[in-house]
Amino acid sequence: xxxxxxxxxxxxxxxxxxxxxxxxxxxxxxxxxxxxxxxxxxxxxxxxxxxxxxxxxxxxxxxxxxxxxxxxxxxxxxxxxxxxxxxxxxxxxxxxxxxxxxxxxxxxxxxxxxxxxxxxxxxxxxxxxxxxxxxxxxxxxxxxxxxxxxxxxxxxxxxxxxxxxxxxxxxxxxxxxxxxxxxxxxxxxxxxxxxxxxxxxxxxxxxxxxxxxxxxxxxxxxxxxxxxxxxxxxxxxxxxxxxxxxxxxxxxxxxxxxxxxxxxxxxxxxxxxxxxxxxxxxxxxxxxxxxxxxxxxxxxxxxxxxx
Amino acid sequence: xxxxxxxxxxxxxxxxxxxxxxxxxxxxxxxxxxxxxxxxxxxxxxxxxxxxxxxxxxxxxxxxxxxxxxxxxxxxxxxxxxxxxxxxxxxxxxxxxxxxxxxxxxxxxxxxxxxxxxxxxxxxxxxxxxxxxxxxxxxxxxxxxxxxxxxxxxxxxxxxxxxxxxxxxxxxxxxxxxxxxxxxxxxxxxxxxxxxxxxxxxxxxxxxxxxxxxxxxxxxxxxxxxxxxxxxxxxxxxxxxxxxxxxxxxxxxxxxxxxxxxxxxxxxxxxxxxxxxxxxxxxxxxxxxxxxxxxxxxxxxxxxxxxxxxxxxxxxxxxxxxxxxxxxxxxxx
Numbered sequence: 001x002x003x004x005x006x007x008x009x010x011x012x013x014x015x016x017x018x019x020x021x022x023x024x025x026x027x028x029x030x031x032x033x034x035x036x037x038x039x040x041x042x043x044x045x046x047x048x049x050x051x052x053x054x055x056x057x058x059x060x061x062x063x064x065x066x067x068x069x070x071x072x073x074x075x076x077x078x079x080x081x082x083x084x085x086x087x088x089x090x091x092x093x094x095x096x097x098x099x100x101x102x103x104x105x106x107x108x109x110x111x112x113x114x115x116x117x118x119x120x121x122x123x124x125x126x127x128x129x130x131x132x133x134x135x136x137x138x139x140x141x142x143x144x145x146x147x148x149x150x151x152x153x154x155x156x157x158x159x160x161x162x163x164x165x166x167x168x169x170x171x172x173x174x175x176x177x178x179x180x181x182x183x184x185x186x187x188x189x190x191x192x193x194x195x196x197x198x199x200x201x202x203x204x205x206x207x208x209x210x211x212x213x214x215x216x217x218x219x220x221x222x223x224x225x226x227x228x229x230x231x232x233x234x235x236x237x238x239x240x241x242x243x244x245x246x247x248x249x250x251x252x253x254x255x256x257x258x259x260x261x262x263x264x265x266x267x268x269x270x271x272x273x274x275x276x277x278x279x280x281x282x283x284x285x286x287x288x289x290x291x292x293x294x295x296x297x298x299x300x301x302x303x304x305x306x307x
Numbered sequence: 308x309x310x311x312x313x314x315x316x317x318x319x320x321x322x323x324x325x326x327x328x329x330x331x332x333x334x335x336x337x338x339x340x341x342x343x344x345x346x347x348x349x350x351x352x353x354x355x356x357x358x359x360x361x362x363x364x365x366x367x368x369x370x371x372x373x374x375x376x377x378x379x380x381x382x383x384x385x386x387x388x389x390x391x392x393x394x395x396x397x398x399x400x401x402x403x404x405x406x407x408x409x410x411x412x413x414x415x416x417x418x419x420x421x422x423x424x425x426x427x428x429x430x431x432x433x434x435x436x437x438x439x440x441x442x443x444x445x446x447x448x449x450x451x452x453x454x455x456x457x458x459x460x461x462x463x464x465x466x467x468x469x470x471x472x473x474x475x476x477x478x479x480x481x482x483x484x485x486x487x488x489x490x491x492x493x494x495x496x497x498x499x500x501x502x503x504x505x506x507x508x509x510x511x512x513x514x515x516x517x518x519x520x521x522x523x524x525x526x527x528x529x530x531x532x533x534x535x536x537x538x539x540x541x542x543x544x545x546x547x548x549x550x551x552x553x554x555x556x557x558x559x560x561x562x563x564x565x566x567x568x569x570x571x572x573x574x575x576x577x578x579x580x581x582x583x584x585x586x587x588x589x590x591x592x593x594x595x596x597x598x599x600x601x602x603x604x605x606x607x608x609x610x611x612x613x614x615x616x617x618x619x620x621x622x623x624x625x626x627x628x629x630x631x632x633x634x635x636x637x638x639x640x
Contacts, residue, residue: 037419091610094359094558095609097365097367098551098555098558101548101551101605102602102603102606102609103606105605106606107602108598109597112596223430226427230427232423233423237419237420279438283438284431284434284435291412291428294415294416294424
């Protein structure tokens with residue numbers, strides 16, 4: 001096995017992991033505080049990517065466009081919460097799942113109408129499209145490194161907000177008993193809107209950074225949403241720390257597994273069997289991991305809620 | 308289920324039964340295929356309702372079992388075995404086995420964990436389907452229609468239709484007996500108050516797992532029929548949106564009733580078929596964007612449509628007893 005390849009794939013896994021964390025963070029916060037299962041969280045990833053692509057084209061500056069897209073996603077998130085999701089908090093989880101499923105259909109069609117049915121490709125500016133040799137002999141794309149840096153920075157910011165600010169105190173209090181928080185005189189409605197919009201920004205940020213790597217298209221957030229579910233199941237729903245650890249693990253296992261599982265299998269069984277079973281097994285790896293963890297800990301690694 | 312609900316069920320099935328002759332009279336064979344599709348998905352919705360409406364298990368991965376059933380038929384067909392008497396029982400057995408495994412792990416959790424885990428397992432099978440290059444991978448594969456030793460000819464669309472209808476009627480009858488049996492009572496009671504059932508000495512986990520497995524098996528039958536209808540199998544059958552759609556059918560028709568999901572499947576698929584055409588009336592080329600109307604319709608059904616189509620009939624005909632959904636609060640499932 002090539003150690004340089006392993007190292008490179010580990011970086012890819014880390015990059016995928018921080019991306020998943022950005023999506024899972026909002027999902028788990030919204031669930032923890034508002035007790036809302038939001039399937040439409042993936043749509044916020046998509047909307048973030050579309051807004052960023054458009055704003056980059058408008059401003060003709062990659063950095064400026066990205067930075068402007070953040071408050072724009074915040075506004076979209078707040079609007080979605082006020083218009084559509086607020087009524088769902090008191091409903092049971094089944095209603096929430098189905099209503100947000102309806103929202104997905106709606107959003108997917110809205111972006112098709114506004115931006116057209118064809119996928120958008122947003123290029124990278126020159127200063128981000130190069131490679132650097134962090135390890136001698138293994139050039140690595142600058143943009144992917146940037147994603148890792150931004151992801152880790154945001155994870156740090158989320159930690160600081162949740163653990164060391166007044167807002168974070170309210171979020172933690174809301175997660176354990178939001179009625180009590182409301183009774184103590186906190187404007188719980190605006191707290192909910194703020195939390196949701198923050199989650200939207202993190203999801204949107206993931207979408208923005210994903211745009212240049214793949215294509216920006218309708219429904220692009222959905223496969224990631226399901227992976228984010230796996231992340232928060234493993235991490236423990238409502239736990240930011242759990243989401244971070246699980247996201248990195250999932251990112252690593254998925255990326256590295258896809259490359260090395262077929263190689264490992266080839267050492268054990270015949271080449272033909274390994275070529276057939278390898279990709280199949282690799283695509284199931286993270287779900288098997290999830291099942292294994294659940295057998296040991298049915299409420300995830302860091303269960304935040306006890307009720 | 309009272310007598311009136313049985314009547315509603317029988318009337319609905321009778322209406323479905325007259326479709327092929329009517330289609331022949333009016334020379335509209337298209338409707339037979341379209342309603343065969345409705346009945347097949349109704350079968351999946353009925354099986355989901357058995358665990359969702361009666362058992363309170365919010366399984367968001369039901370399409371997975373359709374996929375297992377469909378792939379069983381497809382893989383047999385791939386190796387040249389077209390005998391339906393082999394394909395169908397094995398399709399149901401394979402789905403039951405997968406249901407048993409997934410259920411055994413998912414039912415260890417509850418509430419929102421259960422929703423997400425069932426979704427994740429279904430997604431796993433979806434990706435497994437994509438990675439199976441031998442069976443067409445992403446593109447899927449064609450599947451020849453099953454043969455039943457000359458008894459039923461599936462290439463004849465009205466014979467196919469009646470086979471599906473017979474399967475649905477049989478399943479409805481079995482489930483009707485099942486929900487009223489001791490076994491069904493335990494499952495229904497565990498939805499209302501699981502702790503109490505446990506305190507009374509019932510191993511609710513085993514009962515729920517058995518229910519989950521039965522539902523998976525019925526859904527596998529639906530998948531086997533679906534593969535025959537399309538003469539084609541692909542991972543798309545297991546796409547997570549299909550799980551969502553099956554669930555919508557249950558809610559739309561009326562959760563916790565037997566015929567409700569059938570009405571819901573009809574309502575959903577007819578809406579999907581005709582909504583684009585209605586939209587064209589108001590605006591040309593608007594039809595392709597039908598989802599922008601469909602999404603809000605679904606939200607409205609969830610928010611305001613308590614009890615679904617079934618309750619609509621029930622309220623109109625039998626004002627005292629509404630066959631509405633039976634609640635289902637947060638945190639259990």
